[in-house]
Amino acid sequence: MIKALFFDLSGVLYEGEQVIPGALATVNRLEKGGLTLRFVTNTSRKPRMQVLADLKRMGFTIEPEQLYTAPAAALAYCQAHHLSPYCLVHPSIKDEFRSIEKAPYNAVVLGDAAEDFTYRNLDQAFNILIEGGMLIAVGSNRYFRDEHGLHLDAGPFVKALEYAAGVNAIITGKPSEAFFQQVIASTSFQPGEILMVGDDVIGDIDGARRCGLETCLVQTGKYRTGDENALTPPAAIAADVSAAIAHRLPML
């Protein structure tokens, strides 16, 4: 029996600035029904407070302690390991990393830097890594969807730097087990009592499945036909978040 739910944000609750139809009513109904809700995102294009503000503006009432973000996990990792990282992250979250970014660098933090993924910045990151620096990445997401279409996420740039410098990145967000375990531990439930709902078959579904969670892949956001077959057995799918909940929690 499902007692807690983990929701990915972009592509599940909203797409760009638009709430996905039925998402708001679904989340409100679960909240009123007394279920434990967590929101887990690899988004690294906006600060944590902005994520909360955007959710609120769209009508979602989410407390800060319900939100788990990959950049916050990267920051915590660097602090715990006393790293001095060069932070190749989006300009909008540069401030969150300012306290730990100082030369000489012994690590690189890589988020979805978007237009800041210049050859010069990537080359600088590469030179830190090939001299022995650690690579800390928020996620390995291949792409995301906004109102204009599909766009490169941080993952491809992680792969580029891993290959160039011959290193393996430490992923702090989804699908890393440490990330999911942290969110699981914030609830009082067993993994089998938790349902993860996401649109990324690897980051959301495979990651959650490896931690023993129940999962549902929604066919909104970045979902592309056949994505469910990337896993064995294939991921359970639903048309959108409200269909996913109607199917798994019909009594609500």
Added chain:
Amino acid sequence: MIKALFFDLSGVLYEGEQVIPGALATVNRLEKGGLTLRFVTNTSRKPRMQVLADLKRMGFTIEPEQLYTAPAAALAYCQAHHLSPYCLVHPSIKDEFRSIEKAPYNAVVLGDAAEDFTYRNLDQAFNILIEGGMLIAVGSNRYFRDEHGLHLDAGPFVKALEYAAGVNAIITGKPSEAFFQQVIASTSFQPGEILMVGDDVIGDIDGARRCGLETCLVQTGKYRTGDENALTPPAAIAADVSAAIAHRLPML
């Protein structure tokens, strides 16, 4: 017995604008000795004619038909397969691809685009690939060395796009077998009679070895301690191109 030699250029004969000590005398001696010489490069930062002009300025007398470049192989591949590629290549070689670049695109040609590796350009390439376009890459070189240090080559960006779009690139330059076979066919010798001299253990040495060539990895250019151990058995090494020839062709 070695009857022909294939030389990589950057890092073997020169580094940046500087001829590597002994390289000029070595090449001239081999030429006078009647050996068959070929020059094979994945360089895609300057046009073919510029490569020849730079070699001439440094004192090397190389005929156009002795030079094999990865961008020329990419161009020939696109023409043979009637592709309409988006060309994410260095500004200096854009002109060489102008005749084949036309929308709607059904392929991406990827060279070492340097500063033109912007997020926007990579995102455009990704969108062509995820809609079914082919990825044609000049090489998979991880990095190169110039007078300022090590820098990202085309390979990391190939890996980024392969991962993002779930595709496999066709590599037209080293270490592709088709590329080496074309150069071998231009000589009248068997692979075992040819020595490849290069500073890239994968592109130069592994590629040539797979085609049956003799090989020597030089410890100049991008060479880093231990590179020879990336292969099994380890690559034969020499301090530089003149040491390589002195060892393998002592009678010259």
